[in-house]
Amino acid sequence: MRRLITFFALLCAFAAHAQSPALTDDVLGHLAKHPQVRAEFTQSRENPALAEPQLSHGDLIFVIGHGMVWHTRDPFEDTLVFTSGDTSRLNAQGKLERVRDGNRGVSQVSGMLQSLLAGKSDDAARQFTISADGTPEHWTLHFVPRQARVAKVLAGITLKGDAFLQSIEVNLASGERTLITFANTRDAGSLTPVESTVLGIP
Amino acid sequence: MKSLSTTQRAGLFAFASLVVCLLCAWLLFGRGTSPLQTDVLTLLPATERHPLAEDAVERLARASGDRMVLLVHHKDDDAAKDAARELGAALAADPVFASVIAELPPFDLDQLVTPFLPFRFHLLTPEDRAALTTSGFDPVDALKRRLNQPFGANVGAKLTDDPFGWMQHWLDRQPWNRSALVPEDDMLTAHRDDGSYVLVIATLKGSSYDDVVQRQALATLERAETAMVARHPGTALLRTGAIFYAASARAGAEHDTHVVGIASTVGIALLLLLVFRSLRPLLIAFVSTALGVIGAIATTVLVFGQLHLLTLVFGAALLGEAVDYSIQYLCARANAGADWHAERGVRQVRPALLLALATSLLGYSLLAVVPFPFLRQMAVFAIAGMAIACASVFWLLPALAQKPARAPLSPSLVRLALGWQRIASGRRALLGVAVLCVVAVPGWLRLGHDDDIHLLISPPKALEAQTATIREVAGFGGGSQFWLVEGANAEEVLQREEALTDRLQTWVADGKLGGWTGISAMLPSAHRQAANIAALEPLFTPRERMSEWLGQAGFRAEGSAGFVAAYPGRAFTIDDWLAMPAYTPFRYLWMSGGKHGVGSIVVPQGQDDADLLRTASDGLPGVSLVDKPASITALFGRYRGYADVWLGGALALVGLAFVWRYGLRSAWRVLLPPAAGIVLSVAALGYLGEPLTLFHVMALMLVLGVGANYAVFLREGEPHVAHLPGAAYAGVLLSAVTALLSFGLLALSTMPALRHFGLTLLLGIGFTALLAPVSVPAPKNRTA
Numbered sequence: 001m002r003r004l005i006t007f008f009a010l011l012c013a014f015a016a017h018a019q020s021p022a023l024t025d026d027v028l029g030h031l032a033k034h035p036q037v038r039a040e041f042t043q044s045r046e047n048p049a050l051a052e053p054q055l056s057h058g059d060l061i062f063v064i065g066h067g068m069v070w071h072t073r074d075p076f077e078d079t080l081v082f083t084s085g086d087t088s089r090l091n092a093q094g095k096l097e098r099v100r101d102g103n104r105g106v107s108q109v110s111g112m113l114q115s116l117l118a119g120k121s122d123d124a125a126r127q128f129t130i131s132a133d134g135t136p137e138h139w140t141l142h143f144v145p146r147q148a149r150v151a152k153v154l155a156g157i158t159l160k161g162d163a164f165l166q167s168i169e170v171n172l173a174s175g176e177r178t179l180i181t182f183a184n185t186r187d188a189g190s191l192t193p194v195e196s197t198v199l200g201i202p
Numbered sequence: 203m204k205s206l207s208t209t210q211r212a213g214l215f216a217f218a219s220l221v222v223c224l225l226c227a228w229l230l231f232g233r234g235t236s237p238l239q240t241d242v243l244t245l246l247p248a249t250e251r252h253p254l255a256e257d258a259v260e261r262l263a264r265a266s267g268d269r270m271v272l273l274v275h276h277k278d279d280d281a282a283k284d285a286a287r288e289l290g291a292a293l294a295a296d297p298v299f300a301s302v303i304a305e306l307p308p309f310d311l312d313q314l315v316t317p318f319l320p321f322r323f324h325l326l327t328p329e330d331r332a333a334l335t336t337s338g339f340d341p342v343d344a345l346k347r348r349l350n351q352p353f354g355a356n357v358g359a360k361l362t363d364d365p366f367g368w369m370q371h372w373l374d375r376q377p378w379n380r381s382a383l384v385p386e387d388d389m390l391t392a393h394r395d396d397g398s399y400v401l402v403i404a405t406l407k408g409s410s411y412d413d414v415v416q417r418q419a420l421a422t423l424e425r426a427e428t429a430m431v432a433r434h435p436g437t438a439l440l441r442t443g444a445i446f447y448a449a450s451a452r453a454g455a456e457h458d459t460h461v462v463g464i465a466s467t468v469g470i471a472l473l474l475l476l477v478f479r480s481l482r483p484l485l486i487a488f489v490s491t492a493l494g495v496i497g498a499i500a501t502t503v504l505v506f507g508q509l510h511l512l513t514l515v516f517g518a519a520l521l522g523e524a525v526d527y528s529i530q531y532l533c534a535r536a537n538a539g540a541d542w543h544a545e546r547g548v549r550q551v552r553p554a555l556l557l558a559l560a561t562s563l564l565g566y567s568l569l570a571v572v573p574f575p576f577l578r579q580m581a582v583f584a585i586a587g588m589a590i591a592c593a594s595v596f597w598l599l600p601a602l603a604q605k606p607a608r609a610p611l612s613p614s615l616v617r618l619a620l621g622w623q624r625i626a627s628g629r630r631a632l633l634g635v636a637v638l639c640v641v642a643v644p645g646w647l648r649l650g651h652d653d654d655i656h657l658l659i660s661p662p663k664a665l666e667a668q669t670a671t672i673r674e675v676a677g678f679g680g681g682s683q684f685w686l687v688e689g690a691n692a693e694e695v696l697q698r699e700e701a702l703t704d705r706l707q708t709w710v711a712d713g714k715l716g717g718w719t720g721i722s723a724m725l726p727s728a729h730r731q732a733a734n735i736a737a738l739e740p741l742f743t744p745r746e747r748m749s750e751w752l753g754q755a756g757f758r759a760e761g762s763a764g765f766v767a768a769y770p771g772r773a774f775t776i777d778d779w780l781a782m783p784a785y786t787p788f789r790y791l792w793m794s795g796g797k798h799g800v801g802s803i804v805v806p807q808g809q810d811d812a813d814l815l816r817t818a819s820d821g822l823p824g825v826s827l828v829d830k831p832a833s834i835t836a837l838f839g840r841y842r843g844y845a846d847v848w849l850g851g852a853l854a855l856v857g858l859a860f861v862w863r864y865g866l867r868s869a870w871r872v873l874l875p876p877a878a879g880i881v882l883s884v885a886a887l888g889y890l891g892e893p894l895t896l897f898h899v900m901a902l903m904l905v906l907g908v909g910a911n912y913a914v915f916l917r918e919g920e921p922h923v924a925h926l927p928g929a930a931y932a933g934v935l936l937s938a939v940t941a942l943l944s945f946g947l948l949a950l951s952t953m954p955a956l957r958h959f960g961l962t963l964l965l966g967i968g969f970t971a972l973l974a975p976v977s978v979p980a981p982k983n984r985t986a
Binding site: 043045047048049050051052054055056070072075076078080098146147168170174176178180 | 343346347349350352353360361362386387388711753756757758761762
């Protein structure tokens, strides 16, 4: 499952080797213009074992080269900080605690997204067949696993967006579906002292 | 023997020699497997108090034993993978490899999940157990948090099998999920800034130390590598594995044997030709020496069952000492001129030779006392070789040297010898020695010491660098430090290991340790599994409550029923662990069924400060840090300390022998050259900035043995050549130069221990030979 987690890590992959390289490159170029982004998120998870979708809301800040703060406000209060390769939780006392059992892939998501925006998109292309459609103003990227072993578990990932990323959809072969939608996405402006501290920005 | 004639005795000796030669040939070549040992590990002394610890050292060293671990690197990912695929195919085509893994066999991810289902409630991470036992644990909240993790977390076990994520947490800690390598295109790969690395593992059909296997496998690898690089320029191949270390050690030793053996043989031959100006003495000297060496090989193989290549290197150097006996005899022959009588010649040199042999054997037998296989083998080799070479002088050589010499010793050598003898004897010389000894004091004061294991094992830097890169990229390869956990039974061992690893876990959290590999991360003790169940028990009593919670968190009733019904499952046992294929690569961590009891190994990662590591096991029963390099270093240091005492003792013994032979008043003169030789060579080492090692001190013992010979040869030889001033000393010089030619060449050895040995002998024998004239009164009838 470790490798699967890694593939999740690639789910924000705006790769260069896509079928429509021009569009993909455009999308990538546009996204990279926003090195610090804030957004509200809504995550919905559907699983055949669950009676109804699980919904969570919160806000996030993403800073290229540093990481992401994922702040869930509802249905519980929780702040996770993803820096390259590490997941930490901001506890009630305002201190960072490393999360050992956190989903390592998630912390890699943020790292991968950063490396992608820095122009290193090969990793995603190795794992996925990427197809793009739409226009740079309104685009969709599809990621389908290239390897059969992975495809048995992961059906595909779809990203949608305009100037910013609007949604991420992860479909598992088991029928589980996770949809994250972003709203009110904007350039972050200045960071709060806490944000700077937890992301290690001097 | 007295009743036998010279020829009869020689005939018997020749017959015996022939038998020994045949025996030696059979031992070396006639038994299918070669007794030639190249594994350096077999030379290391047992350092651990417990045999289980030695077992453990062995296991760890062999964990990657008969495998080549290869990483193919290319900056382009596709090229790296294609190259690795081709390399794998090329290697697999050779039957010397039992198996080659480049492309992974098809397997189902489920195989790493499903087998754990029956045990899942017994296997909890420490964090989960702690969370479950803290008051205020809210199951519904825990479920909610898991279900709403960002990006989704439910990979691996099905959500209904593992709603809380306990099993996934557990599986995440298993070793295969901690590797830095990720399967891609069915190959294990790692990506770094400088490109892609692809893993290829080739398992040998046979031992890494088996000569035939080693050569064939390396040749095939080299061909495959060449072909791979030709097709994909820019590909680099990183390698590690015992086979490469063994091959480099073998190449080093073979190089040494050739250099020392050939160079000293040629050098000695030229020298003898020059001095005796005839071919016969040369042949005689070589027959005697060759018999010594052959006998030594046979004896060593008989005693140890094997012959280490390094012993052979040392043996090649021993030529120079074994040839001394025949040189003395041949000098006597050359000096006697037409008056030569072979048997009388033997009688003439016998006392000197026996005394010299006795002192040499004394020196070597002290080496044999050290419980150190390498030194022991050298000592046995030397003792047998010396004794046989000496015996051949008494019993074989007279028959070969019946006729008087055709030419006397080279006059220029004799003149040279006499010239120096005049300078280096008498009161003036004693004064000189005294001055030299004073000059030596600062050298002694500058002397440091070095007991590092690298004296014995010094693999090439390139190989070390590749091994380090592979360890870094792939996370493979254990160090030589580890904790040994012992106990009366499996359960006790596991519990004791947990006491250790719990402590290590806090170290990891504090950043004092990168991580550790141990069985307790895969198989908790029964006690701990019971604690896991105890932590879960309240949640499942009554079971209906758990079903309720799952429903509150959003699960359908039919989805959660299976999970609740599966509780508590069964405990994970050592047999289950052994039966699980995924754990096969880690079996070396567990020791049972051996004759030394039950135990386990815990290997630290990312920390090699032995003192710090040792504190982790402080106060834990049955747990100790085993640090083979440090143990060897400590052992070297300890023996270096003992060796000083032995050296003193040997000096005293040799002194006693001299007192017995020469009387109290003269003995000190005979002892002076070797003693001063030792003092001066130690000082020279100090001035050269060479730290003193065990091997220097061992070499000093030989300096004593060999150096005493020279004083004896001179002292005993002088009366017989009164008509030829300088001739006796010329013989000594000849012996010394042959010794320098052979032992001195050890200073060129690739192995630091032998290099130190050689350098010390070079200095010691040099000084002693130059100082030897003080052992006799100054030559009379001075002309100058």
